[in-house]
Amino acid sequence: MKKIVDIPHLSVSYNSRLALQVRGLAIFNHEILAVIGPANSGKSSLIRSINRMIDLNPRAHVEGEILFDGANIYHPSFDVHELRTRIGMIFPVPMALPMSIFENLAYGPRLHGLVSIRKLTAAVEDCLKAVGLWDEVKQRLDTTALRLSGGQQQRLCLARALMVAPEILLFDEPCSGLDPISTAKVEATMRALAKKYTIVLVTNNIKQAARVSDRVAFFYNGELVETGRTKDVFRKSKDRRTADYISGKFG
Amino acid sequence: MNARTFQIAVKIILFAAVSLTVAILLYIIIFILYHGLPVLTLEFLSSPIRGMGKEGGIFPTIVSTLYIAIFAVIVATPMGVGTAIFLTEYTQEGRLTRVIRFGTDCLAGIPSIIFGLFGFIFFVITLRLGWSILSGALTLACMMLPTIIRTSEEAIRSVPRGYRDVTYALGGTKLQSIRHIVLPKALPGILTGVILSMGRAVSETAALIFTAGMSVQTPTSVLSSGRSMAVHFYTLAREGISAPNAYGTAAVLIITILALNTVSYVLMHRYLKRYQ
Numbered sequence: 001m002k003k004i005v006d007i008p009h010l011s012v013s014y015n016s017r018l019a020l021q022v023r024g025l026a027i028f029n030h031e032i033l034a035v036i037g038p039a040n041s042g043k044s045s046l047i048r049s050i051n052r053m054i055d056l057n058p059r060a061h062v063e064g065e066i067l068f069d070g071a072n073i074y075h076p077s078f079d080v081h082e083l084r085t086r087i088g089m090i091f092p093v094p095m096a097l098p099m100s101i102f103e104n105l106a107y108g109p110r111l112h113g114l115v116s117i118r119k120l121t122a123a124v125e126d127c128l129k130a131v132g133l134w135d136e137v138k139q140r141l142d143t144t145a146l147r148l149s150g151g152q153q154q155r156l157c158l159a160r161a162l163m164v165a166p167e168i169l170l171f172d173e174p175c176s177g178l179d180p181i182s183t184a185k186v187e188a189t190m191r192a193l194a195k196k197y198t199i200v201l202v203t204n205n206i207k208q209a210a211r212v213s214d215r216v217a218f219f220y221n222g223e224l225v226e227t228g229r230t231k232d233v234f235r236k237s238k239d240r241r242t243a244d245y246i247s248g249k250f251g
Numbered sequence: 252m253n254a255r256t257f258q259i260a261v262k263i264i265l266f267a268a269v270s271l272t273v274a275i276l277l278y279i280i281i282f283i284l285y286h287g288l289p290v291l292t293l294e295f296l297s298s299p300i301r302g303m304g305k306e307g308g309i310f311p312t313i314v315s316t317l318y319i320a321i322f323a324v325i326v327a328t329p330m331g332v333g334t335a336i337f338l339t340e341y342t343q344e345g346r347l348t349r350v351i352r353f354g355t356d357c358l359a360g361i362p363s364i365i366f367g368l369f370g371f372i373f374f375v376i377t378l379r380l381g382w383s384i385l386s387g388a389l390t391l392a393c394m395m396l397p398t399i400i401r402t403s404e405e406a407i408r409s410v411p412r413g414y415r416d417v418t419y420a421l422g423g424t425k426l427q428s429i430r431h432i433v434l435p436k437a438l439p440g441i442l443t444g445v446i447l448s449m450g451r452a453v454s455e456t457a458a459l460i461f462t463a464g465m466s467v468q469t470p471t472s473v474l475s476s477g478r479s480m481a482v483h484f485y486t487l488a489r490e491g492i493s494a495p496n497a498y499g500t501a502a503v504l505i506i507t508i509l510a511l512n513t514v515s516y517v518l519m520h521r522y523l524k525r526y527q
Binding site for chain 2: 051053056058081082083084085086088089091093095097098107108111112157160161163164
């Protein structure tokens with residue numbers, strides 16, 4: 001399988017306190033990589049480094065390189081806006097914007113200058129179908145997105161991310177505030193999307209990682225402890241810390 | 252005293268405070284309107300000042316007031332909102348922002364007569380704008396800045412952090428996030444500040460006597476002198492020219508401010524409904 005992202009070495013520190021150190025982590029095309037680990041293990045720092053959302057935190061300092069399609073995204077000439085268009089992100093709290101469902105979805109393409117209502121309408125339908133929300137909202141695209149349920153809002157945000165045609169989707173604990181049924185819907189959507197996109201899923205829910213992911217990366221205290229195929233890691237992990245974590249001894 | 256009677260006592264005290272506040276407010280408004288409304292005719296509103304205000308109407312002062320207030324808002328709003336955007340979106344909290352904020356707070360505490368003096372020396376004399384609508388409006392703009400900056404800053408800061416991240420995560424720029432999300436979302440708060448300060452501009456006296464002058468003519472350009480309603484009222488009352496006309500002017504002033512607040516409130520409400 002083809003590597004779409006390669007992280008030969010990367011370290012992230014906040015106010016010169018080291019929070020994450022990675023040596024050699026790859027993300028393959030069309031896989032779902034689950035990033036697991038206890039709090040403060042550096043999971044969020046990792047995915048926020050991949051689309052450089054971490055740049056927005058003035059206390060964060062990133063060293064090393066991340067190769068995306070072979071190009072170092074931390075090279076000064078790399079266009080960060082293009083990067084974030086190609087690598088979408090879903091936040092822990094559903095961030096539906098205070099506008100209509102249609103406008104929420106059209107927001108991304110409009111940022112990039114697409115104004116044709118015909119094209120937008122077609123894309124909105126496609127993306128809402130891709131996240132399984134179309135049938136639930138097709139009658140009320142022009143009503144506010146804020147009245148949708150939490151799970152619907154999260155899928156709306158996912159559809160919005162799809163609107164700018166990304167290659168990779170980063171999920172930052174996307175189900176942390178959702179009930180089990182909404183969670184199941186989001187997970188099913190992720191599985192379906194993996195056919196077209198590469199997905200990185202940060203989750204605190206070990207069972208979720210086991211259910212959806214192809215591979216897992218376990219982080220502990222800012223260090224990448226172990227990566228491997230989900231089946232292998234859950235059946236027999238190489239490192240004792242991983243085994244302890246996924247069996248619920250801590251974390 | 253047991254807890255129950257204590258509760259009742261507190262309720263009575265609070266209720267008394269509220270009643271007193273409302274009563275004083277209503278008394279002022281009713282008092283002014285009672286004395287002013289009889290003078291208020293269409294003719295009073297539309298005729299020029301005659302005999303230094305003893306006779307005739309207040310048409311020139313209405314024009315001057317609107318002229319000055321609108322001009323001041325046009326000058327102060329972009330500067331104030333721009334400063335607020337800079338303070339909230341483009342800088343880290345640090346020495347610079349603290350100095351700017353301290354400066355605006357000091358500005359807010361300066362008596363208006365000092366602004367008048369400054370406007371007189373700087374706009375009227377140094378910049379040779381003379382006693383004019385323009386000098387008055389610029390002086391008022393300086394006075395309005397702190398309010399506009401502070402309220403805009405609050406409004407912009409209260410827009411959730413996550414809304415900005417949505418724009419960035421879709422590949423948008425900071426400017427796009429401000430333009431499409433932050434400002435629309437903060438607009439009601441910003442407008443409240445602008446309206447508040449506009450109300451103050453409409454009713455300002457001290458700063459205008461020195462800068463916009465006292466001409467009783469209807470201003471024909473931004474460089475003509477003109478007296479605002481508040482200045483006119485002040486002159487009529489202070490120099491004992493005509494008490495009825497003074498009350499008439501005061502009534503128009505109060506009604507103008509009420510109308511301004513009501514219209515902006517309605518507009519804002521409609522906007523909020525559309526946006527949520």
